[in-house]
Amino acid sequence: MDKRKVLIAGAGIGGLATAIALAQRGFKPVVLEKADELQEVGAGIQLSANACHVLNHLNIMPLIRDHAVAPKCIEFRHYHSGSKLFRAPLGWVHRLAFGASYLHIHRADLQLALASALQNISPNALQLGTNITVIEPRDNGVTVSCADKSEYHGELLIGADGVRSTVRESCFPEASQPQWTNNYAWRATIPTPALGDNFMPKQATVFVGPGKHVVLYYIRGGRWLNMVGVVESDQPCAKDSWSAKAPWEYLRDDFADWHPMVQQVIKAVPRDTCYRWDLYRRPALDNWHRDRVVLMGDAAHATLPFIAQGAALALEDSLVLARCLDRYNDIPLALQHFQKVRFNRCSDIQTRADENMALYHGDEAHLMRDFTSHMRAPSHYHFMSNVYRYKAAQVPL
Numbered sequence: 001m002d003k004r005k006v007l008i009a010g011a012g013i014g015g016l017a018t019a020i021a022l023a024q025r026g027f028k029p030v031v032l033e034k035a036d037e038l039q040e041v042g043a044g045i046q047l048s049a050n051a052c053h054v055l056n057h058l059n060i061m062p063l064i065r066d067h068a069v070a071p072k073c074i075e076f077r078h079y080h081s082g083s084k085l086f087r088a089p090l091g092w093v094h095r096l097a098f099g100a101s102y103l104h105i106h107r108a109d110l111q112l113a114l115a116s117a118l119q120n121i122s123p124n125a126l127q128l129g130t131n132i133t134v135i136e137p138r139d140n141g142v143t144v145s146c147a148d149k150s151e152y153h154g155e156l157l158i159g160a161d162g163v164r165s166t167v168r169e170s171c172f173p174e175a176s177q178p179q180w181t182n183n184y185a186w187r188a189t190i191p192t193p194a195l196g197d198n199f200m201p202k203q204a205t206v207f208v209g210p211g212k213h214v215v216l217y218y219i220r221g222g223r224w225l226n227m228v229g230v231v232e233s234d235q236p237c238a239k240d241s242w243s244a245k246a247p248w249e250y251l252r253d254d255f256a257d258w259h260p261m262v263q264q265v266i267k268a269v270p271r272d273t274c275y276r277w278d279l280y281r282r283p284a285l286d287n288w289h290r291d292r293v294v295l296m297g298d299a300a301h302a303t304l305p306f307i308a309q310g311a312a313l314a315l316e317d318s319l320v321l322a323r324c325l326d327r328y329n330d331i332p333l334a335l336q337h338f339q340k341v342r343f344n345r346c347s348d349i350q351t352r353a354d355e356n357m358a359l360y361h362g363d364e365a366h367l368m369r370d371f372t373s374h375m376r377a378p379s380h381y382h383f384m385s386n387v388y389r390y391k392a393a394q395v396p397l
């Protein structure tokens with residue numbers, strides 16, 4: 001493809017990483033983001049080696065090192081008794097086995113680091129306050145109009161606009177609506193001094209129980225603890241927005257009979273910062289591209305958090321897509337190769353995340369009987385090893 005203008009919808013993790021990868025290859029990306037500013041939305045995310053491999057390649061690591069925390073291990077515990085069900089090393093073992101670090105970071109810290117790297121390499125590429133409302137394919141590209149009446153033209157439009165993608169809705173009318181998964185997620189961050197000394201070692205701790213689980217890990221250089229609590233429910237409670245809040249009392253009641261460590265965390269959650277987000281999934285779309293439009297990240301293959309890979313897949317997409325556009329002059333051919341390289345991997349991980357829902361939320365007997373044996377099974381290790389060792393910069397195109 002000629003090194004011309006590429007429009008990217010969305011300045012989330014995937015959109016910004018794609019813009020950097022394209023700018024590094026001489027393209028002129030324009031990122032259209034509906035928010036007026038990049039806010040402190042979201043909470044912690046876990047970045048396994050496959051994600052860190054992309055961040056290394058994009059030279060983002062020096063920008064996030066001080067914000068991230070490298071956990072030594074992940075430990076799964078019984079929701080009530082706290083007994084240890086399974087433990088896997090992360091830290092140097094993960095680095096040695098899979099070629100890059102395992103990190104915990106606040107989504108906002110990663111997003112701001114990506115935005116600052118983009119600003120350095122391509123000043124003015126990021127256009128905030130540009131909510132895309134109309135997309136019109138043209139012979140030689142795509143024109144998009146935004147709510148503020150601005151208009152942009154590019155040779156290609158990349159839809160990196162998340163699970164509720166406008167690009168997907170307007171250019172792929174065959175796509176089904178996001179499906180409610182019968183789960184919502186609490187997300188909160190707690191200043192660590194509020195938890196007292198030595199609350200938890202530098203690790204991820206996951207409490208699993210009937211119909212619910214809680215994940216705890218440190219972010220922001222260890223100054224904050226991130227909590228994610230996923231709860232099965234009969235009906236959706238809010239919109240699936242990064243910024244929807246709910247009363248702290250609901251969070252307290254959801255985990256009323258859980259282990260004292262969980263209680264201690266919930267007691268320390270600042271009262272007005274309890275984010276609650278309905279979890280939706282997107283059934284796999286057979287075709288991610290049409291003419292001069294392509295989907296990536298959550299817009300193409302939203303993945304439930306039961307495998308902690310949604311952002312990692314968006315990062316992998318960004319590098320593979322930029323490499324394809326760089327390698328093939330013909331845009332439809334480049335997009336075909338992008339989908340061919342990425343489709344099976346993303347679908348497999350999406351499916352495994354769906355399956356993990358039952359694994360994490362089993363009843364009492366299941367937890368004691370099946371959970372540990374599943375986690376210890378060679379097939380589980382084999383699957384996760386393949387997830388972690390993927391190198392988007394090297395995968396053959």
Ligand SMILES: Cc1cc2nc3c(=O)[nH]c(=O)nc-3n(C[C@H](O)[C@H](O)[C@H](O)COP(=O)(O)OP(=O)(O)OC[C@H]3O[C@@H](n4cnc5c(N)ncnc54)[C@H](O)[C@@H]3O)c2cc1C
Nearest residue numbers: 010012013014034046132161162297298308309310311312
């Ligand atoms: C509870 C929870 C825990 C998670 N934990 C992990 C984890 O540990 N590890 C991991 O890898 N992933 C995790 N994820 C998943 C991860 O957060 C997402 O997969 C990832 O953020 C997707 O990136 P994206 O760039 O595709 O979309 P997003 O990050 O959602 O970005 C989309 C962007 O598009 C913008 N936008 C939307 N519509 C428009 C429009 N019309 N015009 C312009 N801009 C628009 C939005 O404002 C947003 O900035 C988790 C998710 C949840 C819910």
